[in-house]
Amino acid sequence: MDGSSKEEEEEEDRAFTNISLADDTDHSSRILYPRRRSLLPKMMNADMDAVDAENQVELEEKTRLINQVLELQHTLEDLSARVDAVKEENLKLKSENQVLGQYIENLMSASSVFQTTDTKSKRK
Numbered sequence: 001m002d003g004s005s006k007e008e009e010e011e012e013d014r015a016f017t018n019i020s021l022a023d024d025t026d027h028s029s030r031i032l033y034p035r036r037r038s039l040l041p042k043m044m045n046a047d048m049d050a051v052d053a054e055n056q057v058e059l060e061e062k063t064r065l066i067n068q069v070l071e072l073q074h075t076l077e078d079l080s081a082r083v084d085a086v087k088e089e090n091l092k093l094k095s096e097n098q099v100l101g102q103y104i105e106n107l108m109s110a111s112s113v114f115q116t117t118d119t120k121s122k123r124k
Contacts, residue, residue, distance in 0.1 A: 108114040
């Protein structure tokens with residue numbers, strides 16, 4: 001056998017499956033059947049690439065939504081804290097208004113300028 005025959009035989013071996021009909025090492029009794037080259041790995045790789053791309057897009061969308069939810073939670077916490085602070089300030093101001101209102105009433109009752117005069121009852 002020369003070098004080109006050996007290369008041709010190796011190429012055939014890659015394309016065909018050898019099934020020997022005898023135990024001899026003579027290659028003349030071999031029958032060559034076409035080897036089924038599976039497209040499955042290629043299809044699986046293409047499918048896996050598509051699935052990976054889908055998973056990547058899905059993962060990115062989930063990550064975006066999670067970040068958005070976390071941001072909204074922080075915003076809600078900030079708003080709740082602000083509402084609590086405003087409620088507290090409101091109660092404080094109401095209390096101060098009551099104190100000031102009572103103080104003004106006391107001043108008015110103590111001053112003769114704001115005393116009510118009942119002129120009608122005096123004239124009769």
